Amino acid sequence: MWSAAVAALCLSWCAPRLAAHVIVPRSEPGVCSTSGCTRAAITFSETMNVAADPCDDFYSFACGSGLKTTAEAIKMNSEHDKQSIVKNQLIEILSEPVSNDTVMAFRKAKTLYRACTNSERREELGLCPARKVLTSIGGWPLLDDNNVCNNSSKCDWNEITFKLMDVGVYSNYLADIGIVPDVYGRSTWTLMATRPGYNVDSTLAELLNEDFLYDYRRKFKHIADMLMDTAGRSASISRLDLEVAQMVDFEVALSKIAKNEDTWTNFTVDALKSRYPFVPWTAYFYRLLPSGVYLADSDVVVIEDPAFLDALQELLQNTSDRTVANYVVGRVLMEDVLPHLNAESRRAVKSFASDDSASVQEKCLDMVHESMPILTTSMYVRRHIRGEVRAEVTEMVSNIMREMRLLLQNEAWLDEDTRRAMKEKMANMKYFVGYPDQLLNDTLLDEFYSEVDVQGENLLEIVLSLSKLSFHHFCSKFNTTLAMMDWDLPITWAPMTLGQFINAQYTTITNSLTIFPGFLSDLYKPGHLDSITYGALGTVIGHEISHALDTDGSSRNGLGMLEDLWKNSDTKKMFQQRVQSIAEQFGNISIPGVTAPVNGTISRDENMADITGQLLAYRAYVRLREAKGGEEAGLRIPPQPKDGATRKEGHVLSARQLFWVSYASVYCSVYNPNLLNVELVLDRDDPHLPNIFRVTGSLRNHKEFANDFSCPARARMNPDTKRLVWGSAPSNEISHNA
Template sequence: MHAWSGQGGDIMGPAVTRTGSAKANTPPLKNGSDLRETGYLIAVGSRTARFRRKHKNKMLLVTFLVFLLLLLCLAVVMTVLYVKQKRHKPVRICESKECLRSAANLALSIDKTADPCEDFYQYACGNWAEDHPRPDAYRSYDWFRDKQTKVYTILRDFLTKNTTDLPNPVQQAKDMYKACMDIDVLDKLGLKPVFEILKELGLPLYPTYLNVTQNNNYDDYNFDWIETVIKVKTYLGMDVLVGFDIFTDPKNSSIFRLVMGSPETTNPFPSMHNEKKRHNGHKSNSYYRIPINEEFDESFTVSYNHEKNRDENEDQKRAQAYKLFYAELMKLFVIETGNFTSSNINEIELDQKILATSNEYYNLYNELYELESDNETDTGDDDAYLNIPQYTADEIQELTDTVVSENNGTVIPVWKRYLEGVFNISDTELNFEDDKILVTEPDMKYLAGMATIISKTPPVLVELYVWIKVVEVMAAHTTTELRMIFQRSYDEIHSKKLSGSPPPRSLLCASAVNDMMGMAVSYAIADPNFFNVTKPKVQTMLYEMKNSLAHLVGKAKWMDDDTKLATYQKIIQMKTLIGFPDWFMEDGRLEEYYSGIEVTSDTHLKNMIQIIQFKIKKVLNKFRVGNNFTWATDPTEVNAYHTFQENTITVPMVMLQYPFFDLGLDSLNYGSLGTVLGHEITHGFDNFGRQFDKDGNFLPWWTNETVASFVNMTQCFVDQYSTFYVPELGEHVDGKKTLGENIADNGGVREAFAALRHHLHKHGPEPKLPGFEHMTSEQLFFLSYGNLWCGVSTKDSLKSDLEDEHSPQQFRAKGALQNNEEFARSFHCPPGSQMNPPTRCIIF
């Protein structure tokens, strides 16, 4: 059918004739486009339109897909090129001398045959002892002792070097060292310096009980022991029979209180065996174990065999060694006075008399020592510390008089007279109505027991006791002959086999000067750039550590909101003493600090006593002044401290040096010094530190619910550490005794690791350690922490370690890392391996 006229004629009807005004006939149109162009047709849904639209959409889709494909190919190519570039890009390696030194140290210490997931301590420290042989003078040797020995070596060289334009106290320290080193002068003086001091104290040149020129009838002999122990305290700073000190008030850290009890400072002089004394007095915790002062101290035990007969034999041998030592000591004094040559007895009779005298002393010593030992028993009751009774001097007198009378002793006034005598050398005047004295229940028991024993003991034997206690600590700092007697007796008493010699005299003298004038000798290590370089770095680390603990506290589900808020406040107010005091380099300040001290280069014993007296007066005069939160130690001590009653962390200068800091990489610094700082920060919230508030006052500030949850969680640590076994001794670690330190170790590692991650996220990835390119920063962090505890110990030392509040060093590394999930993840330790146990102990 055709719609238009064509060859076959009009199909639809006759043709229509238009008028003249009509348009001319349109030629035949061939397609829709032509129609649209002429306006006749409007495309609505023609087949052609639909076809072209469909075709056009397909083209767009194909074009889009091709574009996507090209983009995908480009991404693949770029990824391949990036990976290829990464593979061929040189690894950034730290080549500083600090990094090279750290790398060499770690490489020499590591035992690559050990599996870090089974025994990480062996892995990190297995070869340490081979590269660091233990000197004969030490029962144990580790990074802390190694560093302290090097510090003494630096001090020795500094004290012997000709220097000018230094503060006067530094020159006095040099003079003190010279006097200590002048053995010829010491031998020439003999016992004369001790004789002069005995006269000052009102004591005879040798015990009256040993009188070789008169009959032994001492019924009418009088000895004012109270007056003598007062003089010993004020002249030597030494406690004999009575212990007295001034401590921070537990409930108000801004003031000081008088404290009395059993003797604390039994040896005011530096140890001849280079051992640090325990810190007594106000509660403070140290990072590193402080070795027991072994200067002929009965508190040191060396018996390991549990067989009863063997123990008794060992005790008898030690007792005999003590008696012989005291006999030799007394005989030297008798001979030095020249009285023996004018007596009517021969040397055999003299020896017999001296041995009998030594035996009398030893019996009285044991009787008093039992009282002191009972007082040292740790009840574990922290509330007892909070509720220490306070008394007037008259009330103490009344309580002790009652016990003395009940035991048929002679009552005499003691305590008010003692306190008045001690404060007579100061500018402070006591008010016996208002100035109460803190005396714990065990201390009161000791004071009453001691007063009873002394009241029933012949005065001549009391004098003997005081004489020996005083002389034995002074005589070691006199002649070569006496030092040899001390050393031989020391070895016998403590079953030592130390090749017969203590550390070199030069190091002993450097240690002694450091002990007496620590701030002055710190000039040897003081760096003017410290305030601009090192201190800001450490402050940043401390800030990050505190932040880390705050975040961990925020995540703790066992703490309620009130306790968390109080914890945040304590963290914020925690003070830090870093390096050395801010005033240290200021002109005139060191002279002011040591104002009043006199030192000469030829009076060794007298020099030490003058410094002791200076310190005693300083302590007594500050009684009314109040607490100004001073340093817990000298800048030269290799340790760190948290002083609970001041909410303060002290980090001495030598802890900011190799091998604890300045190790080249942040991962190594945070794994070493960072964990030390974290340890001390965590102490503020461990089983004891948690009871001191933000101002350092011993007051409950945790809610009862939080305390209950905390105590429940600590049992995990007690159980875990109690499983650690020391095969050399056949004994386990005491998980309860070491609880506080274990909590601090674990918290310190977790805080330091979190701080490191934050630090690296902020500052970017660190370079690789040469030789350890395969290790990540996280692995180096844990390796640095493990290396911190490398050391070697004798059986004697291990025994001492088990009696300490710190766990033995290998378990300080093992325990903290067993409880750290990040460690197991970093070293890919399989579940159930030693270092990836199914149960972990976590508080912070």
């Protein structure tokens, strides 16, 4: 997925910037002087470093003014600005009083938000909601020295999990069980089991040593102390210390057996029960599936990583039931229960990386959006998205998709069978732009949320009720046909986080591109420049489209099912060599002040998508302008006071230069080099490199970029060797019969 960097600059014309020495060619079509262009030019001027040489350091050229003026900031970028704007818009909507005309479903979303922001009610309830959950599931063993798990159901993690599902908690911290699209040949939703997530990463624990684990253990002990103090202390301190240590050690062991090696293997229900008897699979499945559904022993279950289940089975055999039960209940309290209670509870479970600067309103918005994404999205698009925007963006997607097909048609190194398979996949790709029309249907929304009870403003109870609704709605799709254009699929369109809300995303298992609503907000202004739109947003769309043919995407066909699209081993080897070349290039990027190594291998697909997305959007833009009759106007960037009085006229960016600067503006960030070194170490498994590496590394691979800025040969941004996977044929030499 694109690394969440679509920008606030979209709200101010996706603004770019320019350098002092740039000379616009005599063939420059002119300068745009509309009010929109004037606003965009001012925005560019506020963030550009006009002293930088774009052929040497394009990142400073496009983003350098911010780098100079806020050099001590840890990280600031356009994504943060964009999210802040969208958050404020949603908070305003949720905070507005209910009127007689308010849709019933919207009233429930507003009630949930009010319950979250109502600190008096949350303090009044205290830990009572948590104790109610514990009573329902049989308690937390470590709170009671006398509970020695003689009663097997008290410490049976399966029984505890079943009881948690009954109250609305579906998080399974040993193995995630649910449904997914069948990727092996049937276009239906099928049962699956995957690895869960862990708070303790084994490599991170080693890196941060004992301090990290000490803080984690202390959190669990504090939670236990709170619950015992309100219910009467029962466990001894020494016993509590021991059991918490055993819990955390168990989680570390779990993280070590989760190797992140997806092998996605089909099992029949019967084979699954035979190989992994430690899980009562049939009981699990019937709790997930709608009543009346019959499950045969021959039905298929997709297992993400059979080796993980093998190792989990052995680990559980060597771990006491009490420790496993303590771990499961402890994780549920920390992540599913206490975050919705009073201030002390929230402080106790605060994430290691949480942002204390977030307001109560922002945190409650995040919670409401994650619980009711359909409603927050519906309210947002009704207020902030113009209806015609979807058609305009759909046209841009079509233009960029056409360029991808042209690349495939003209790649000389592809064999014909591979070319045919890849063109077929691109032809089958579906795209969802903005939102489904169902979000504008009040009756459908009211029906969907009809069973949600928001009376009493007990936040935890409302959240658990919504959890039940969403989970059962999702699982009701079992054995139904996988409709590739079904907007109702949560994994297809529902933006579960605000990071997704302002984003675009390619989904491999459905071969679909989704452009979420926040991506569209204030996207177009009257008289907008195509160069800005295609540079800032078209490159993002191209990035996501290109993921369909990256190292993972090329292993699935147009229906999202597993199929190697490389039909010739020699062709596949050439692809791998090209990808490796990009990995090596990014691994050798040098940024002043940054000494930490760059992982060019793990980031190779994202870097390849950046490079390809830029090329697709650029060619689509050029072809669009040809269809419209020629080059569009550029922008005159006004001088800023810091530039001195010598530049009275400012600088002019040509339209094509504006394309590249608009792209970089999406990724403008401010970094402290020392903290950037830390980030590269801690996030070494993140496929998205820090923004400065993405811009610097990708643009140097385009001769079009070098030509537009008249970069001399062998300049830092114009090396002799261009690392391209796709697009080796020049755009003016390709056939247009795709």
